[in-house]
Amino acid sequence: MAEANNPNDSTEQKIFDAAHEVFMQKGMDGAKMQEIADRAGINKALLHYYYRSKEKLYEMVARAIIGRAVPIIREFLETDYPLEEKIKRFISFYVELIARNPFIPIFVISEMNKHPDRFIDTILPKELPKPDIFLRQVEAEIAAGRIRPVKPQHLLVNMVSLCIFPFVAKPMVRIVLGMNAQEIKSFLDERKEEVLQFVMASLRPN
Amino acid sequence: MAEANNPNDSTEQKIFDAAHEVFMQKGMDGAKMQEIADRAGINKALLHYYYRSKEKLYEMVARAIIGRAVPIIREFLETDYPLEEKIKRFISFYVELIARNPFIPIFVISEMNKHPDRFIDTILPKELPKPDIFLRQVEAEIAAGRIRPVKPQHLLVNMVSLCIFPFVAKPMVRIVLGMNAQEIKSFLDERKEEVLQFVMASLRPN
DNA sequence: ACATTTTTTAACCAGTTGGTTAAATATTTT
DNA sequence: AAAATATTTAACCAACTGGTTAAAAAATGT
Numbered sequence: 001m002a003e004a005n006n007p008n009d010s011t012e013q014k015i016f017d018a019a020h021e022v023f024m025q026k027g028m029d030g031a032k033m034q035e036i037a038d039r040a041g042i043n044k045a046l047l048h049y050y051y052r053s054k055e056k057l058y059e060m061v062a063r064a065i066i067g068r069a070v071p072i073i074r075e076f077l078e079t080d081y082p083l084e085e086k087i088k089r090f091i092s093f094y095v096e097l098i099a100r101n102p103f104i105p106i107f108v109i110s111e112m113n114k115h116p117d118r119f120i121d122t123i124l125p126k127e128l129p130k131p132d133i134f135l136r137q138v139e140a141e142i143a144a145g146r147i148r149p150v151k152p153q154h155l156l157v158n159m160v161s162l163c164i165f166p167f168v169a170k171p172m173v174r175i176v177l178g179m180n181a182q183e184i185k186s187f188l189d190e191r192k193e194e195v196l197q198f199v200m201a202s203l204r205p206n
Numbered sequence: 207m208a209e210a211n212n213p214n215d216s217t218e219q220k221i222f223d224a225a226h227e228v229f230m231q232k233g234m235d236g237a238k239m240q241e242i243a244d245r246a247g248i249n250k251a252l253l254h255y256y257y258r259s260k261e262k263l264y265e266m267v268a269r270a271i272i273g274r275a276v277p278i279i280r281e282f283l284e285t286d287y288p289l290e291e292k293i294k295r296f297i298s299f300y301v302e303l304i305a306r307n308p309f310i311p312i313f314v315i316s317e318m319n320k321h322p323d324r325f326i327d328t329i330l331p332k333e334l335p336k337p338d339i340f341l342r343q344v345e346a347e348i349a350a351g352r353i354r355p356v357k358p359q360h361l362l363v364n365m366v367s368l369c370i371f372p373f374v375a376k377p378m379v380r381i382v383l384g385m386n387a388q389e390i391k392s393f394l395d396e397r398k399e400e401v402l403q404f405v406m407a408s409l410r411p412n
Numbered sequence: 413a414c415a416t417t418t419t420t421t422a423a424c425c426a427g428t429t430g431g432t433t434a435a436a437t438a439t440t441t442t
Numbered sequence: 443a444a445a446a447t448a449t450t451t452a453a454c455c456a457a458c459t460g461g462t463t464a465a466a467a468a469a470t471g472t
Binding site for chain 1: 314325354381408
């Protein structure tokens with residue numbers, strides 16, 4: 001090993017981190033190998049020494065990005081907490097994840113739309129979280145009269161939409177609502193509670 | 207004029223339409239002038255004969271894309287229908303717009319995040335819709351006890367999120383919910399009613 | 413028929429990009 | 443000290459990209 005013993009400081013890791021930044025912000029088309037090398041503080045030759053090609057590097061980075069979100073979704077969909085507790089935890093974890101990594105959803109969305117084949121075949125894990133448990137749980141709550149009748153799939157999509165979209169559309173929201181940097185930040189901070197209240201209010205039975 | 211009298215068939219328009227398709231699906235970085243020329247059924251030289259540069263062509267296309275969404279948002283924000291009527295109309299128009307042009311929001315989001323300066327300075331119109339009327343209207347409804355207390359800005363963002371996001375995340379939704387092409391289509395068709403019900407249910411006073 | 417405009421052809425240019433190579437140098441391992 | 447590994451340097455390539463040019467050809471207008 002050439003560098004320190006700490007594997008976080010290894011050249012391979014430094015390259016990966018730099019590639020992570022650049023790919024996340026610019027996508028496959030916008031990312032340049034030279035910029036990745038510069039940000040990693042090394043030269044282009046060394047890039048190909050560790051990661052053969054842009055394609056390979058992109059795949060590893062994209063898999064890592066996806067891999068971070070999957071367990072959160074899985075825990076939400078596949079555990080068996082009571083519904084309200086579950087929703088609370090999901091919104092809380094999810095809003096926090098996106099708040100810390102706001103580029104994740106933009107990356108996933110635009111890359112998946114630009115190169116759907118590559119994404120589905122080589123980036124997405126084969127075992128995706130299955131929503132069945134959650135969907136049946138919602139149906140049971142409806143049958144018991146504890147929540148308003150609602151199509152479970154739409155409820156799921158609604159929750160995810162409310163969590164993710166405002167971060168994705170942040171620049172637009174900022175401009176339309178006439179907010180400065182501080183204001184948009186606290187606005188997005190508020191969403192954790194606000195989304196939860198909005199969803200729970202909508203689910204109240206008649 | 208070289209072509210038919212119908213200006214929709216003019217070469218200039220054919221180029222614009224082709225550029226519209228390509229830029230919308232691939233963004234500035236991913237779009238290639240050669241592909242635009244091919245899709246327009248003409249050659250590269252003619253591209254620069256009508257539109258000097260990629261930059262110019264991109265600007266015109268991007269402005270047109272934005273320009274189509276702005277009047278809908280403006281009508282929603284600045285007219286003075288009763289709130290429920292307004293929300294109904296907004297969701298209806300907006301879901302239909304996005305259903306017909308699902309690439310619009312992806313384009314706006316990813317381009318705005320990749321090149322925010324260009325977007326704000328040269329693409330966005332100077333006069334954006336102002337949300338004040340809507341925000342005050344919501345406050346008035348709350349004061350009159352006709353809807354649940356809710357922060358008006360969050361309500362606005364929630365509505366837009368629920369309308370747009372499912373179309374943006376369509377491939378992901380499809381995979382996670384295990385739908386085929388027909389199923390995802392009817393699922394998205396349902397959203398017009400579903401979003402309206404979800405929002406109105408959440409606004410019911412206690 | 414003539415002039416004007418539109419479109420094609422095709423070669424060309426300069427800049428960028430992903431990627432390679434080989435030799436030199438530094439660093440670590442043994 | 444010797445061997446193995448990691449890193450730099452720097453030149454280089456082929457492919458691609460946006461853009462230009464000039465001349466010919468086709469279409470259109472008068």
